[in-house]
Amino acid sequence: MILQVPILALLLGSALASAVALWAACFAIRVLRGWDITNGSGQQLALERATQLVSTLFGLVMLIEIAALFLFVFNADRMATLFVGAMCAVGTFNANAWGFPALTLKIAVFFAAALWLRLDRLDRAGHDYPLTRVKYAAILGIAPLLLANAAAELAYFLNLKTDVITSCCSKLYTPANAGLAAEMTGLAPGRALWLLAICGLAVALAGGAVLLRGRGARLLALAGIAFFLAALTAIVSVISLYVYDHPNHHCPFCLLKRDYGYFGYALYIPLFAGTALAAGVGMMRALPRSDSLAAITPLAIRRHTRRALAAFALFGAAVLWAIASSQLILFG
Amino acid sequence: MTPWVRRQQALADYTLAAMARRRVKNIGLLLIYALVIFVIASATLFSTALRHEAEIVLAEAPELIVQNLVMGRHDMISAEIIEELEAIRGVGGVTGRLWGYFYDRVNGANYTLMVPLDPKMVPPAGQALFGEALPRTRGLGWDTAPLFLSRYPGDLFRLDPAGRLSHESALVSADLILLGEEDFRAFFDLPPAVYTDIAVSIRNSREIDTIVAKAGKLLPNARLVTRDEISRTYQKLFYWREGIMVAMAGASVLAFAIFAAEKASGLSAEETREIGILKAIGWDTRDVIAMKLWEGGLISLGAFLFGTGLAYLHVFAFDAALFASVLKGWSVIYPDFRLTPMIDGVQLTALFFLTVLPYTAATIVPIWRAATADPDQVMR
Structure with missing residues (x-):
């Protein structure tokens, strides 16, 4: 030790x-x-x-x-x-x-x-x-x-x-290996971004439904979890490449280093917070109903939905910023 | 502002006012708490600064050092090997280094004698550059006073000062004597074309492992030391010393936690009455718990800031006078150096965990006991 x-x-x-x-x-x-x-x-x-x-x-x-x-x-x-x-x-x-x-x-x-x-x-x-x-x-x-x-x-x-x-990370996050990390690394960048965008759309639609109609809380939780998994995959497959300006460096942990301006925290903190909040919204809807919480739960659900959407939006903004400010050209 | 934030704000306001009423008790607790934090924070800050210094010093070191081994012991290395090493692809430069130790019977200190690698630093024949601590320990009163070294009874080797090394580099140069190659070889009676070891600079740091492997094949008997290995050893050493200090201070944290628990369970009559009145006017048990947690939190934060601030002053303004010998090590010639002030967020977070957690854990049960008491019972 x-x-x-x-x-x-x-x-x-x-x-x-x-x-x-x-x-x-x-x-x-x-x-x-x-x-x-x-x-x-x-x-x-x-x-x-x-x-x-x-x-x-x-x-x-x-x-x-x-x-x-x-x-x-x-x-x-x-x-x-x-x-x-x-x-x-x-x-x-x-x-x-x-x-x-x-x-x-x-x-x-x-x-x-x-x-x-x-x-x-x-x-x-x-x-x-x-x-x-x-x-x-x-x-x-x-x-x-x-x-x-x-x-x-x-x-x-x-x-x-x-x-x-x-x-080191370059040995783990390489498509040549077997295992989950390699599968994530091997996913084509375009496909990973599409997957993320679709999950993001699902989150936005479900969140909108909760805010406007008071329905779809469980769906938001599921979409949030799906977005979390898609985001982790996208980070390994493509977002990290943009941050490192390198076509083969897929590590999701090097992002946390000072060399890259601790950029990983700008990605992970909103992502984890958003996922926890979205899952919380689903949980609150699934809880047994009670009279004393009849007025409180819907308010809490709306508040958490807004926060979850804001956190996911922050994550999205960080991703867009990483892509826009990168020197790397992966498409076109 | 959400109702929750408003509630917390009101609780904090009330708690501060209540704490001000029991000023003496709270300040006493805060001071003892701060003292415990001060001890641990000093060790942490000092060790962090030492690790940082080591990193800075080693940043200038060559990527690879090649030493000759004979029967498992370090031996002089032949100059012919320089050419062999230069032939390895990726090697930037290969230089033979001359350095050695000399035990001075006059003051019982060990000096490091060295031929500088930078040709501009090489002093003229018969002269040498002295480290900061050397003239001090040998009592060389004036700047031009020569240094006489005696290798055996009846021998005197004279070195005139060509200058002194700056105070800023004292951490590595306090015991150093820099002299020319001819003087060095004459002093140690060394044959030509041998060196103490060989420094190899490598252009691309990712190629270090490959070059070490190639050099290892070329020189199977040599010891190959990379800069990363030296750096790792220093990091481990300082982490270990810091850990030992903190683990020992763990006893004082435990003692303090017991003290705090004792203090929190023995509520004064006035405090008990206050809780009774609060509950009688409609405060809930959880309100009282929240108020008491605020009290603990404010004391913790105050003590943490105060203790860490004191530790910062202790380490960076007063050279960690209380623990320096444990953390630095000791020798006859010890560099008199100033640490670069720096704070490490991870270490501070860990420190917060180590000190605030035991306090909170120790006081929560007494807090709950006080908060759940019936109002009529406590006011009676």
Whole structure:
């Protein structure tokens, strides 16, 4: 293991998250068994009080996990200088078998955290806590994810040795390989951009329907997720080429480097935020209806739809700017 | 402005006013908290600055150094190898380097003697350029005072000063003596046509690995050290020292977290009454929790800014007087150098995680306890 401050911070965050997740999951079982807001017994009252603590703590853990994703990725990029063969974060994640699983789990935790925080806020907005059961059922689902994330992260950091020779991004993101990364790299630039544009249109139409007619929230969530996947593919297949001004450099992580003006953050932050917001819109529509939230949910859905569309638009603007300002000519 | 933002603004306003009423208690907490952050932030800032210095220094180093090994030990390398290395495609320039160490029995220090690679820097015969620390430790009172080095009893080798190396380069040149090739060979009694090692510059950094492989085939007994390897070693060393310091300071963070939890659970009668009144006039449990979280957040932020600010001054204005020997290392001749002030966002974020997280985690349960108490119970 490399004794480095960001690694210690991430491990501390994960340890805290795991402890809270375990405790919250145990409490969630009690809530699912005995929660009845109409009951005025002392047991229910104690449960109601305890939910305040658990929700606050779990909410904080979720916020920490969102910040941890950025720290994890940024630090991986920074550590690339320590590994032979590494040029960017890809080399660091590739330094052992746990790097990419840890990153994938961290991204999954990020989206789970964003959705749960949305759920929590909606629940607190209703005077009778109408979503408490759903919220705690969700904790039961998220807790294993948090534990798996902490375990993968620990395994990754413990096995991180600087004397291994890792492979650089140009070895991973090349059409010659087998696997998902190579498939994304091999997709023709024109096709990738068309795919992105179609998904973007779907998002805009679904978002418009939600805002104008109050319908299509689930569709927006699906379109948002499709846009996310199309955007990642397009970044690897074509957008990165424009940023690097290079026809063969497909790495989605080098974008985060200072050499390219940290341009990756202008792409990834709106993309991740937009996807989380769009998925949140779908989730809010799918939640069980309740009287106390009858007026609040539609407003929240509209607000989140506007924000999701704005985030996707920011991503789109960043993509257009990358293409317009590039010296590379891929078409025509 | 959304209702949520308005609510948070009102809570922050109220919390600030409430904190001002308990000024002494809060300032005390803030100072102790800031002290803990100061220790960790000093280590982090100092290590970041050292890593940065190492990067700057190594940017000028040759891409590849070739050393001769005999029985696993470093030995002089023949000048004939220079031509062989020059023949490798992609090699920009090959230069034989002459450098060595000399133990000075007068003050117990080790000097580095070297023939400068830049011909403009080579001093005339019998003269030398001295590093910043050398005249200081040998007590050479005036600028033209000669340096006498004794290799064995009865021997005196005189070097007249041709100038002094600038203070800015002290980190690498404090113990350095730069002299001409003839003087160097005479001083160490070296035969001609041998060098300490060979520096190879490579035009395209992407070709380094290939050139190292070719040189390795050509010189199977040689040790090939690339600039990246040296840089990596320094980075690892400084990361490790910083990590050790921070891990040790972890004990103080833990102690502080226990202290903060204790402090938060022992609410004063006045605070308890305040919470009771707030709840009696219609505040919800979550409002009280939010208010207390704001309090914790403001204290954390204040302590973080204050502690980090102090650490910045400590490291860059006062040369990290408290921890320098741990992080820098130690020797008889130690360069007296100033670090370039710099702040690393990742390190600061990590620092925020390491200090604010334990505090928040430790205080949240006491906060909840206070917030869920019944108004009549606490006001009684």
